Amino acid sequence: MKHYDSIVVGSGISGLTLASLLASNGQKVLIVEKSHVIGGSMVRFVKKGVPFDTGFHFTGAFLKNGILKDMLIILGILDKIEPVILSDDNGQVYVCENNNSKYFQPNGVVNFIKKLKKYFPAETEGIDKFFNLAKKIYEDTISLDLIKISQTPKSIDEDYISLQQVLDDLFIDGNIKGILSTFCMCYGVKPSEVSAANHFRVAYGMYDSVVRIKKGGDSFISAFKDRFEKLEIEIKTGCFVKKCLDVEDSIVKRFVLSTGEELSCDQCIFTIHPKAIVDVLPKEHLSKAFLSRVESFEPAAGFFTLYGIVESKDADFIPSIVSIFPTNDLNVLLDPGNTESSALVIMAGYETVNGKTYKVLNLMEPSFSEHVEEWKNSTTGHRPKAYYEYKKKRIENIKERLFKYEPSYKNTFKMMGSASILTYRDYLNSYECSAYGIKQKMEQFNLFGKLPLRNIYACGQSSILPGVVGAMMSSFIIGRSIVGRDKYDAFIKTRLNR
Numbered sequence: 001m002k003h004y005d006s007i008v009v010g011s012g013i014s015g016l017t018l019a020s021l022l023a024s025n026g027q028k029v030l031i032v033e034k035s036h037v038i039g040g041s042m043v044r045f046v047k048k049g050v051p052f053d054t055g056f057h058f059t060g061a062f063l064k065n066g067i068l069k070d071m072l073i074i075l076g077i078l079d080k081i082e083p084v085i086l087s088d089d090n091g092q093v094y095v096c097e098n099n100n101s102k103y104f105q106p107n108g109v110v111n112f113i114k115k116l117k118k119y120f121p122a123e124t125e126g127i128d129k130f131f132n133l134a135k136k137i138y139e140d141t142i143s144l145d146l147i148k149i150s151q152t153p154k155s156i157d158e159d160y161i162s163l164q165q166v167l168d169d170l171f172i173d174g175n176i177k178g179i180l181s182t183f184c185m186c187y188g189v190k191p192s193e194v195s196a197a198n199h200f201r202v203a204y205g206m207y208d209s210v211v212r213i214k215k216g217g218d219s220f221i222s223a224f225k226d227r228f229e230k231l232e233i234e235i236k237t238g239c240f241v242k243k244c245l246d247v248e249d250s251i252v253k254r255f256v257l258s259t260g261e262e263l264s265c266d267q268c269i270f271t272i273h274p275k276a277i278v279d280v281l282p283k284e285h286l287s288k289a290f291l292s293r294v295e296s297f298e299p300a301a302g303f304f305t306l307y308g309i310v311e312s313k314d315a316d317f318i319p320s321i322v323s324i325f326p327t328n329d330l331n332v333l334l335d336p337g338n339t340e341s342s343a344l345v346i347m348a349g350y351e352t353v354n355g356k357t358y359k360v361l362n363l364m365e366p367s368f369s370e371h372v373e374e375w376k377n378s379t380t381g382h383r384p385k386a387y388y389e390y391k392k393k394r395i396e397n398i399k400e401r402l403f404k405y406e407p408s409y410k411n412t413f414k415m416m417g418s419a420s421i422l423t424y425r426d427y428l429n430s431y432e433c434s435a436y437g438i439k440q441k442m443e444q445f446n447l448f449g450k451l452p453l454r455n456i457y458a459c460g461q462s463s464i465l466p467g468v469v470g471a472m473m474s475s476f477i478i479g480r481s482i483v484g485r486d487k488y489d490a491f492i493k494t495r496l497n498r
């Protein structure tokens with residue numbers, strides 16, 4: 001039976017990050033990936049020669065000394081990741097349809113604050129308090145500092161106060177509340193359900209600046225592939241861990257893959273959905289309380305997406321992220337039961353392939369498992385007619401809203417594809433239909449770190465914070481606990497040159 005120091009299950013951004021960190025610290029690492037390619041949600045797809053993003057469109061925390069930039073330095077791939085900075089004037093736009101108003105977010109949190117005070121002069125005091133609190137929480141969160149990174153982030157008062165509560169305490173105007181809760185869409189949970197602290201941990205980097213990355217998630221994957229060759233990381237695609245056997249003293253001694261191959265390792269780290277982890281663990285070694293905790297996790301929102309290009313030299317095309325809200329209450333827009341118009345995010349960017357430049361649009365509306373409940377047992381390519389009718393209706397509705405926002409697209413937009421949350425589920429091997437794994441809810445203890453079986457760990461987007469940055473951070477924290485504090489701290493400090 002072949003032995004590894006670490007087996008990493010799943011090769012999304014979390015698995016890629018962790019495998020790289022462990023191998024950089026001398027470990028013999030194997031990645032086990034269910035799909036036939038590595039990268040998970042970072043993988044792009046190509047339609048008629050045009051590349052489209054799947055689960056990675058933009059990020060914060062990249063400019064200045066953002067944590068993403070630091071993580072890329074440590075991983076040795078920063079030079080391969082090229083940010084595309086959006087225009088200060090019209091790169092990030094919020095449209096409140098209910099009262100026909102439009103707001104712009106410039107780069108840099110100081111500029112954003114200034115702009116908000118211009119838009120909402122009566123809310124000046126609240127704006128200062130909001131951003132002071134956001135900054136304080138961001139800076140006080142140990143896991144957001146790679147030098148101090150720890151496995152047990154301390155909780156603070158704002159972990160027990162909802163974002164909605166903070167917004168209601170500080171502001172009167174509904175539009176400013178809507179704008180400041182827009183980034184709830186970047187983890188798919190209502191402002192009334194998420195803690196203010198977790199919102200700020202995810203959103204502060206994006207209040208400061210939002211960047212897209214040239215060649216999107218593919219640039220990360222190819223950078224990791226180069227590193228993996230040097231680090232001699234082994235990869236097995238198209239398979240998964242089927243069984244964990246021979247448990248002695250709460251340690252799993254034998255891992256059986258779907259191919260029948262048997263392996264052993266010092267530790268196996270699952271970067272997949274918590275419910276998918278529990279599915280392969282021997283239940284007799286898990287307590288009822290543990291199982292019911294995992295069972296209670298709910299999925300965060302997913303997206304219905306329309307992909308297309310703009311075919312005109314004259315069309316008014318600006319690389320941008322435009323969030324259109326029919327109501328400024330994100331609690332309504334992120335409610336699975338919302339039967340009114342949804343939020344629509346229009347992401348516009350250039351893609352150049354073989355010397356030809358395309359104007360690419362990704363149009364995304366929040367969506368939930370409730371929307372596709374009746375077809376949940378079907379798989380891509382084998383769905384009933386009613387499902388395609390559902391898709392057609394959503395597609396027509398999104399197009400109508402796009403043309404209302406930008407009439408010049410009416411004659412120039414060419415649809416290239418669409419994806420429901422079932423499409424994402426099937427292509428990304430996600431356990432449920434959510435874009436971000438489980439909901440980040442107040443007073444919920446996610447699965448993270450060492451599990452009741454002592455050589456089994458959980459990390460990934462469902463563990464501390466979702467999104468690419470959150471998933472990577474979870475791997476940095478687990479990396480420290482596996483490699484050992486002193487060795488890991490020295491490694492990080494050397495790489496960061498601090």
Ligand SMILES: Cc1cc2nc3c(=O)[nH]c(=O)nc-3n(C[C@H](O)[C@H](O)[C@H](O)COP(=O)(O)OP(=O)(O)OC[C@H]3O[C@@H](n4cnc5c(N)ncnc54)[C@H](O)[C@@H]3O)c2cc1C
Nearest residue numbers: 010012013014034040041055057058240435460461467468
């Ligand atoms: C439509 C959409 C848009 C998004 N937009 C953004 C964005 O703009 N910015 C951002 O920061 N985040 C975005 N996200 C979220 C982001 O993609 C995720 O938070 C992050 O990529 C998750 O990384 P991960 O490694 O935890 O999981 P994943 O990327 O889901 O990787 C898990 C991997 O495990 C594999 N796997 C599953 N089960 C098994 C098994 N049993 N055995 C072996 N392998 C298995 C999967 O095939 C996959 O490769 C978006 C997500 C979606 C779906």
